Amino acid sequence: MHIDTHIDLLFDMKKSFRKFSPQSETGHVDLLRARKGDLLAGFFAIFPAENNYYIDEGVRRWLDLVSNPDNHLKKITSYFDLQTLINERKSQKIFEEREIGAIMHIEGSAGIDTSLNRLYVFHECGLRSVGLTWNEANHFATGADGDPNRGLTSEGKNLISAINDLNMILDISHLNDKSFWDVMKYTNISILSSHSNLRKYADHKRNLTNEMVQEIAKSNGSIGINFCKRFLSTKEDHPPNRFCAMEMIREIINITGSTDHVHIGSDFDGCSIPDDVKDISTMSKFFVELKERLHLEKLDIEKIQYKNVERIIKTIFH
Template sequence: METPQTVPVFDGHNDVLSRLWRSGGPDAASRFIRGEDAGHIDLPRAKAGGLAGGLCAVYVPSERVLDADGNWPTPSRSEALDVTTAMAGLLARIERESQGGLKICRSAADIRTAMDTGAFASVLHIEGAEAIGVDLDLLYLLYNAGLRTLGPVWSRPNVFAFGVPFRFPSGPDIGPGLTDAGKALVRACNDLGILVDLSHLNDAGFWDVAEISDAPLVASHSNVHSICPHSRNVTDKQLDAIAETGGLVGINFGVLFLDPQGNKDKAMDLSNLVRHVDYIVDRAGIDHVALGSDFDGTTIPDALRDASDLPKLIAALREAGYDGEALDKITHLNWIRVLERTWGG
C-alpha cells in the first residue's frame, strides 16, 4: 500500500530565504543544507516530509510601524534592491554549496529532473516588486538569474499596484487597481514567461491582471473567502475566473487564513485545511487546487510543526477521500502543469 511519505509535494510558497536572511551570519546557506531547529524548512526536514521543492520567495520586510490607515509602510527602492539581491544571492549560494541537494529551476523539465534525482526543486519568486523600477530593467536581469514567478505586491502599495491589507472580516475590494507601470509589468512578465502571482493583490488589481494576462491566473498562497472571510482569501468570483483560465489556488497553512472566525488557533485540526481543499474541488475542480504552505512566513497549526510533518496532511487528505491520482494533482502535478503552461516548455 502506498504510504503518505511516497507522495512528493511541490509547494507554492515558502519564506525560508527571509528567515535565513533575517537570522544573518555567513553560515546561512550551510544551516539550510545541514538542518537546524529554527523555522519550518531545511533540506533534512524537506527530505523527511517529502517536500520536493517549491517557490522560494524574496520578500522585503516592512518596518513594524503601521501608517494612519493601519497599513504596512512600503520600503524604499534602494532598501528593496539590497534585500532582494541578498536573498537571490543566498539561494544561489545554497545551490552551489549543496552539491546537488538544491537546484534552481527555470523550466518544468528542470523541476521534474530535480524531483527525479532527489534535489530540492527551487523556483526563485519575488513577493513584492519594490526593487524593480518602472523601467523594468531589473526584471530582465532577475529573469536571467532564475526569476520565474512574481507577485507585484505584498500587502502594501507600491509603484505597480495596491496590496490588499490584512483585514478580518473583510472582502478584498480595498483600494485602486494596477497603475500604468503595473500593467506594463504584467505584460512584460507575460512576454518573458514569468508567472504573475495574485495572492497579495486587492480585488481591483486581480481583475486588472485577469484582463491583461494571457497566462493562467494563480493565487499561490491563499484560501477560500467563503469559509474564512479574510481580505487575503479568494472570493467565489475570483475562484471561478482562476478555474476558467486553467489556473490554481495554493492552500495557505496559516491559521489566520483557515479559521472561519479569524482566530490564531494553532491547535486547530487539519480538517480545517481539508475543508478549504474540498470547497475548491467542489466548485472549481480537482485541477485547480494545490498547496501554498507559507512555511517560514506565517503561523501554522501545531499539527504541522514543519516540513517533516507533511505526511500528516497527506494522511488527512487521504482520509477525506482523495485517492492517489487526486493526491498527485494536489501535491505537485497541478503546480507543474500550470508552471509549464506559463513558462512554455
C-alpha cells in the first residue's frame, strides 16, 4: 500500500467529464486502478490558479469543486468508499479497514484573501494541505515562473502562521528558489514537497537542488517524486522512465542519509508520464522493483510507500 501526495484527478474529471468508477478509459486514476495499485490515501489537488492576483476566480473554482452538492469530491468520497481525512479517527480508519483516504489539498493559494478569512472557511470545508503557489506569483509568494528576485511576502508569512495554527500541511512544490528559502527561514514545521524532483537529473526550475533536499530533511519533512516526463530527465541519451524516478529516490536517500524523507507524489492526471509507468495500477509493481533495485529492507520500503507521509499527516491531528 502507498500514499500519493499529488493526484490531479479532480481537475481532470472536471475537464474531461470522465467518471471515477467503476473504471475510466482515460486518465491515470479511477477506483479500480487505484485499488489495483494498492493506494492507501491520496492528496487530491484542487487547482484554483487563474491569473496572478485573481482571487475571485480562485474562489469560484474552489467553491465549484467543494461546496456544490453535486461536486466531484463528494461523489468520490461518498459513493466510492473513500474517507476524507479531516481528523485522527478517520486517518486511523484507512489503516484498520483499508478504505482509500482522500486528503484535500489546494495547489496554489489563489482564492485565499489576504485577511485569511477564506482559509478558515476552506478549512471548515475539509482543506488540510496548502501549496503556496502554482507556477504563478500571488499575494503570498512567487512560483517557479515568477520574478526570481521576489519571494515570500509579508502576507505569505501571515498565511504560513495561520496554516501552522490550524495544524495544516505546508507544501513547497512550485515555489521559486527565493520563496523556498524564505519559507524555510520563516517556519520550523515539517515541510512537504508534494511533487518535486531533482535538478541533478532534470535541470528544471521546478525541481529541487541538493541543498533544498537537505533543508527539507532537516525539517523532518518529505519529498514526493513525480512521474512528469520533463521533470524526470532532460538528457537526450536518457529518456524519462520509471527507473529515473527510482534513481532520484536513491539520490535523496544518499543526500539525507536515510529513507525517512522521500515518497511518491505522482502527479497522475496532471502531466504526461512515461509509458512504462502507465497509470496508478502499476504502483504495486513499482515498489517491488524499487525494493529490489535499491536493496531496501522491509521497513525502508514501507517508509517510502506510506510511513514518511503518515508521519506528516499525524502532525495535523496532534
